[in-house]
Amino acid sequence: MSEAANSADPELDTEVMEALKAATNPVRWQVLQWLREPEKHFPVQPEITDPHTVGVCVSHIQARAGLAQSTVSAYMAILERAGLVRSTRVGKWTHYRRDEERIAALLGRIGQDLGPLA
Template sequence: MKTIDIFKALSNETRLSMLHWLKEPEKHFPAQGAHIPKGINFVGGVCVGDIQEKAGLSQSTVSSYLNMMQKAGLLESFRYGQWTYYRRNEPFIREFAEQIRTEL
C-alpha cells in the first residue's frame, strides 16, 4: 500500500464524494446489478454510468477518477460486457484507517 497514492486519490472533493456515495450505494443510487449475471456476487457495486450521472462529470473524467481510486486500493471493480461496476474495498479501507491510527 502506497500511502501517498491513497492521499492523492482522496485529495479531490469529487473523488471523496464518490467514496462517500459508495459507502451507502442503496441510498445514493438506483437499484444495481441488472447486467451482472446470476451467480456473480458483487454486492454494493454501482455502474459507472450511475456514478457519472450523479457526479455530473464526463464519463472519461469519472472513469479516470474511479481508476485512480482502484489503483490506490480504495475500490474494487467488476466488468461484465460493456458495464463496469465499482464498490468500496472495505477490508483495505479498514486496514488503511488502522495504519493511520497507529502510525501517524
C-alpha cells in the same frame, strides 16, 4: 534517527500516501462516500447486480457526479490504483464498489502512524 523512523515500511508508507492523495480530490471523496451506501445514492437493480458485492455502474456514478464519462472513468481508475475501490465488468459495463478491507487496513495504518504518543 528515531526507532519509529527506523521501523517504518517505505512500501506501506507509499501505499498510504497514494490512498490519501487519491481521496483528497473533492469529487473522488464524494464518490467514496456515495459508494459507502450505494442504495441511498444510486438506482439499485438487484436483478442485475448487488451494489455491495458487484458495485455501481460507472454510468450511474457519472450521472450523479454530473461529469463527463471520461473524467469519472479516470477518477475511478485513480481510486482503484490506490486500492480504495474494486471494479467488476458486467457485460460491457464497469461497476465499482469500495474495498472495505483495504480501507480499514489503511485507516488502521494511519491511526498507528499518527496515533497518540502515550
